[in-house]
Amino acid sequence: MLLAPHLRExxxxxLTAPLSWLCTVLLLPIPATQSxxxxxxxxxxxxxxxxxxxxxxxxxxxxxxxxELCAVAPKxxxxxxxxxxxxxxxxxxxxxxGLENVRLEPCMVPHWExxxxxxxxxxxxxxxAPERLSVCSLGGSPPTPADGIxxxxxxxxxxxxxxxxxxxxxxxxVFFNRPMDPVRPSLxxxxxxxxxxxxxxxxxxxxxxxxxxxxxxxxxxxxxxxxTGAMRYExxxxxxxxxxSTLGAERLATLxxxxxxxxxxxxxxxxxxxxxxxxxxxxxxxxxxxxxxxVLVGGHLDAWDLSVGAHDDGAGxxxxxxxxxxxxxLGWKPRRTLRVIxxxxxxxxxxxxxxxxxxxxxxxxxxxxxxxxxxxxFAPRGFESNSTGADLARLAAIGEQLRPYGIxxxxxxxxxxxxxxxxxxxxxxxAGFIPESARYxxxxxxxxxxxxxxxxxxxxxxxxxxxxxxxxxxxxxxxxGRVTPAPATQH
Amino acid sequence: MLLAPHLRExxxxxLTAPLSWLCTVLLLPIPATQSxxxxxxxxxxxxxxxxxxxxxxxxxxxxxxxxELCAVAPKxxxxxxxxxxxxxxxxxxxxxxGLENVRLEPCMVPHWExxxxxxxxxxxxxxxAPERLSVCSLGGSPPTPADGIxxxxxxxxxxxxxxxxxxxxxxxxVFFNRPMDPVRPSLxxxxxxxxxxxxxxxxxxxxxxxxxxxxxxxxxxxxxxxxTGAMRYExxxxxxxxxxSTLGAERLATLxxxxxxxxxxxxxxxxxxxxxxxxxxxxxxxxxxxxxxxVLVGGHLDAWDLSVGAHDDGAGxxxxxxxxxxxxxLGWKPRRTLRVIxxxxxxxxxxxxxxxxxxxxxxxxxxxxxxxxxxxxFAPRGFESNSTGADLARLAAIGEQLRPYGIxxxxxxxxxxxxxxxxxxxxxxxAGFIPESARYxxxxxxxxxxxxxxxxxxxxxxxxxxxxxxxxxxxxxxxxGRVTPAPATQH
Numbered sequence: 001m002l003l004a005p006h007l008r009e010x011x012x013x014x015l016t017a018p019l020s021w022l023c024t025v026l027l028l029p030i031p032a033t034q035s036x037x038x039x040x041x042x043x044x045x046x047x048x049x050x051x052x053x054x055x056x057x058x059x060x061x062x063x064x065x066x067x068e069l070c071a072v073a074p075k076x077x078x079x080x081x082x083x084x085x086x087x088x089x090x091x092x093x094x095x096x097x098g099l100e101n102v103r104l105e106p107c108m109v110p111h112w113e114x115x116x117x118x119x120x121x122x123x124x125x126x127x128x129a130p131e132r133l134s135v136c137s138l139g140g141s142p143p144t145p146a147d148g149i150x151x152x153x154x155x156x157x158x159x160x161x162x163x164x165x166x167x168x169x170x171x172x173x174v175f176f177n178r179p180m181d182p183v184r185p186s187l188x189x190x191x192x193x194x195x196x197x198x199x200x201x202x203x204x205x206x207x208x209x210x211x212x213x214x215x216x217x218x219x220x221x222x223x224x225x226x227x228t229g230a231m232r233y234e235x236x237x238x239x240x241x242x243x244x245s246t247l248g249a250e251r252l253a254t255l256x257x258x259x260x261x262x263x264x265x266x267x268x269x270x271x272x273x274x275x276x277x278x279x280x281x282x283x284x285x286x287x288x289x290x291x292x293x294x295v296l297v298g299g300h301l302d303a304w305d306l307s308v309g310a311h312d313d314g315a316g317x318x319x320x321x322x323x324x325x326x327x328x329x330l331g332w333k334p335r336r337t338l339r340v341i342x343x344x345x346x347x348x349x350x351x352x353x354x355x356x357x358x359x360x361x362x363x364x365x366x367x368x369x370x371x372x373x374x375x376x377x378f379a380p381r382g383f384e385s386n387s388t389g390a391d392l393a394r395l396a397a398i399g400e401q402l403r404p405y406g407i408x409x410x411x412x413x414x415x416x417x418x419x420x421x422x423x424x425x426x427x428x429x430x431a432g433f434i435p436e437s438a439r440y441x442x443x444x445x446x447x448x449x450x451x452x453x454x455x456x457x458x459x460x461x462x463x464x465x466x467x468x469x470x471x472x473x474x475x476x477x478x479x480x481g482r483v484t485p486a487p488a489t490q491h
Numbered sequence: 492m493l494l495a496p497h498l499r500e501x502x503x504x505x506l507t508a509p510l511s512w513l514c515t516v517l518l519l520p521i522p523a524t525q526s527x528x529x530x531x532x533x534x535x536x537x538x539x540x541x542x543x544x545x546x547x548x549x550x551x552x553x554x555x556x557x558x559e560l561c562a563v564a565p566k567x568x569x570x571x572x573x574x575x576x577x578x579x580x581x582x583x584x585x586x587x588x589g590l591e592n593v594r595l596e597p598c599m600v601p602h603w604e605x606x607x608x609x610x611x612x613x614x615x616x617x618x619x620a621p622e623r624l625s626v627c628s629l630g631g632s633p634p635t636p637a638d639g640i641x642x643x644x645x646x647x648x649x650x651x652x653x654x655x656x657x658x659x660x661x662x663x664x665v666f667f668n669r670p671m672d673p674v675r676p677s678l679x680x681x682x683x684x685x686x687x688x689x690x691x692x693x694x695x696x697x698x699x700x701x702x703x704x705x706x707x708x709x710x711x712x713x714x715x716x717x718x719t720g721a722m723r724y725e726x727x728x729x730x731x732x733x734x735x736s737t738l739g740a741e742r743l744a745t746l747x748x749x750x751x752x753x754x755x756x757x758x759x760x761x762x763x764x765x766x767x768x769x770x771x772x773x774x775x776x777x778x779x780x781x782x783x784x785x786v787l788v789g790g791h792l793d794a795w796d797l798s799v800g801a802h803d804d805g806a807g808x809x810x811x812x813x814x815x816x817x818x819x820x821l822g823w824k825p826r827r828t829l830r831v832i833x834x835x836x837x838x839x840x841x842x843x844x845x846x847x848x849x850x851x852x853x854x855x856x857x858x859x860x861x862x863x864x865x866x867x868x869f870a871p872r873g874f875e876s877n878s879t880g881a882d883l884a885r886l887a888a889i890g891e892q893l894r895p896y897g898i899x900x901x902x903x904x905x906x907x908x909x910x911x912x913x914x915x916x917x918x919x920x921x922a923g924f925i926p927e928s929a930r931y932x933x934x935x936x937x938x939x940x941x942x943x944x945x946x947x948x949x950x951x952x953x954x955x956x957x958x959x960x961x962x963x964x965x966x967x968x969x970x971x972g973r974v975t976p977a978p979a980t981q982h
Contacts, residue, residue, distance in 0.1 A: 053674060053676075054674050057673045057674045058673060058674060060673075182548045182549060182551075182948075183544060183545050183548045183549060185544075185895035185896050186895070187948075220948065379870070379927050379929050404676035404677070405676055406927075408899035408900075409899075436870050436897075436927065438870050438946055438948045438949045438952070439946055439948075439949075442946075455929055455930055455933075457673075457678075457711065457929045457930075458929045458930075461929065
């Protein structure tokens with residue numbers, strides 16, 4: 001909504017005074033030449049946030065939408081029936097919200113299925129009873145031969161250690177057992193420091209001549225739930241690979257520490273299928289002044305198949321939908337078009353995101369902002385943005401207003417999210433919503449990512465913060481500047 | 492630990508540069524005359540926090556202590572056997588941590604017990620089957636007569652509304668049904684805006700001539716768990732009073748909205764006993780330079796009797812103990828004495844806190860700081876302090892260092908916590924640890940305040956932040972100034 005002249009002036013007074021600390025509060029390197037008036041149009045007039053918060057917190061809808069998604073499409077890995085059901089749900093939900101230009105944008109997606117057999121059993125030469133450990137196939141793993149694989153365990157904590165084993169890894173089951181580092185303040189960082197074992201372990205084990213690989217689950221929780229996730233698959237260059245629960249990993253490590261030489265029997269019947277047709281789901285609230293300019297907000301609709309994918313990324317999907325519902329319900333008309341997108345195939349291919357980029361390549365410069373929520377539905381902490389300088393300061397000024405709702409920083413990052421990554425490659429200003437991380441990896445990619453693990457208010461606070469950010473950016477008098485394109489990555 | 496001269500200089504360089512934003516980041520009105528050198532001694536030398544964080548996050552002990560407390564003394568309302576067991580546990584734990592001057596400081600506490608009968612049944616004149624609703628006695632409620640109370644429900648949302656009823660409240664069951672306001676960003680505020688119904692509802696109902704009172708539970712969660720809590724009890728000036736679950740409250744409200752006139756039968760056998768002897772539990776790490784000066788840290792050991800009191804306030808107790816363990820384990824010798832206190836009777840009398848004040852009144856000026864944790868064991872958000880100006884800035888500078896662990900602000904408040912309140916009345920600088928609030932009132936004072944509702948890492952991050960704050964304050968070259976005494980409150 002345009003600022004009425006009298007409001008605009010008041011708004012400027014409000015904003016210019018605290019400008020110096022608006023910038024510094026959020027630890028931003030704002031150039032001294034930043035002139036106060038340029039921030040005048042950076043936030044909607046005062047009172048707008050209060051109205052939005054009242055609707056968001058009195059009549060929250062994100063959790064109810066999430067419950068519906070989890071019930072309608074609990075298992076929605078790309079190519080599955082669940083994914084198809086989720087697409088239908090997304091379209092129907094957007095129509096029910098009264099969005100415009102609701103459509104399915106096609107993309108072809110990889111199709112891998114877990115099958116029905118995933119078993120890892122400790123076998124003993126000494127006649128002790130076989131002992132089954134909790135594992136799940138990593139997404140993309142090839143199956144074992146029909147009669148399984150039997151091999152002795154060899155444990156490593158790094159690829160260097162594996163290489164150092166040389167021929168001693170040949171014919172073995174390589175057990176990657178480097179835990180996430182609990183000393184890292186953010187568990188997203190801790191995850192980033194350990195997940196190479198999951199993504200590259202299979203190929204590294206294959207290269208070393210091993211028969212299979214076992215990867216410690218990416219969580220600090222000590223329990224018996226294995227956590228799946230994508231591994232890089234190349235035909236004939238990977239071995240059958242599973243994630244093992246952290247308790248299972250501790251069990252193996254204990255046996256090895258006692259000098260035993262545990263052997264395991266692994267049976268997996270997961271497999272790859274032909275690529276399958278699927279869709280991103282898209283809807284809009286048209287801008288009243290610059291309808292051709294797009295503020296994009298989204299989460300990814302696909303999810304791992306061990307759970308209903310409530311946090312990852314049902315939460316992001318319903319938060320993006322709730323952004324639209326809130327603005328629609330309030331009857332707000334943004335200056336630019338708000339577009340919601342439910343991406344397909346973030347988990348194992350990113351074909352929805354790359355497909356969107358390719359489909360819209362000629363109009364990519366009309367994308368003035370893209371916000372992603374894909375770190376769980378926990379209490380808000382901040383936003384990451386690929387913008388810098390004065391543009392980052394403009395976002396930070398919005399973040400500052402959201403401080404009572406939990407937003408404590410807006411920081412720069414060159415990697416704000418997987419699904420907006422392809423847009424970042426083309427210079428689109430992108431941002432990621434960052435919630436509290438302590439509980440996320442307890443449930444991430446496991447059977448524990450249930451509806452019950454999401455807290456309705458935490459989820460809704462995130463949606464509220466996202467809605468205010470998106471609406472504010474859609475209202476900017478001058479759009480954010482293009483960003484330095486990220487290097488193209490392999491998808 | 493004293494700063495070595497070369498470190499002191501480096502530390503000053505580090506601190507003086509960002510001084511302006513250290514102050515503003517945390518929204519503090521720092522006087523322009525604040526001179527940078529005065530902040531030199533405000534934080535331990537660089538690297539200290541990293542060492543503390545490594546021990547805290549690699550070898551966390553807070554959750555294990557909490558599990559033990561919940562197992563040993565699950566129900567520990569003042570005067571109960573559970574409270575006595577908790578005192579013994581606290582003393583034993585402090586001794587096992589190698590603390591000095593471990594002792595029990597006696598206080599007399601109120602003794603109220605829930606009994607075994609608490610029943611609220613909807614009775615129907617029309618012959619419909621009786622319907623039992625989930626209620627629990629409020630702490631301090633008198634019992635009903637042996638044959639119970641039967642009365643018609645009259646619903647109000649405020650004391651003004653009750654007064655307006657005049658004689659129409661006489662002989663009735665007054666149902667206080669004003670929910671917590673979900674629009675308040677912090678649920679601590681929302682709680683503060685509704686809890687008068689619980690604390691004063693019974694007396695107000697008695698004054699209006701009602702027979703009993705029913706108070707909607709203090710939570711936004713819609714479920715069937717009633718939440719207890721203290722009510723102000725005066726003999727012959729209160730009526731039997733229960734909290735009703737939010738679903739039960741909705742049930743009553745629905746009946747009333749249909750024009751029905753629901754009647755209830757209430758039976759309670761809770762009762763008051765003579766005051767009982769109990770204790771605060773205290774232990775120390777003696778200061779090496781100013782052992783007579785005290786930095787106090789604590790939580791309260793008593794808890795409501797519907798659960799194990801994991802968040803309220805087992806969490807605060809074990810965080811305070813973990814502060815001591817961390818510093819002891821690292822072999823750090825603070826300049827001043829660190830004293831841990833597990834307060835008794837926060838929930839229904841505050842006798843531990845007022846007793847401590849009275850016992851130590853002559854040495855109260857030697858208390859240079861008192862930190863309380865009593866808002867649950869969730870992820871850290873900030874600290875509140877009763878200091879102002881430059882002293883608040885010194886605390887904020889420490890808080891700024893804790894930003895990676897979740898501390899986002901250090902703000903001024905004149906009411907930082909119940910147990911430090913009596914010290915505040917005597918001018919002691921006090922602070923409260925503030926965690927994320929979204930989930931707290933789901934469990935607060937109900938059967939849901941279980942060990943499982945506490946997240947080990949969130950709990951430990953709080954202990955880490957508290958430990959760094961306490962150690963830093965114990966190291967100050969100049970202690971914090973005395974604060975304006977809070978007005979004495981009735982305890």
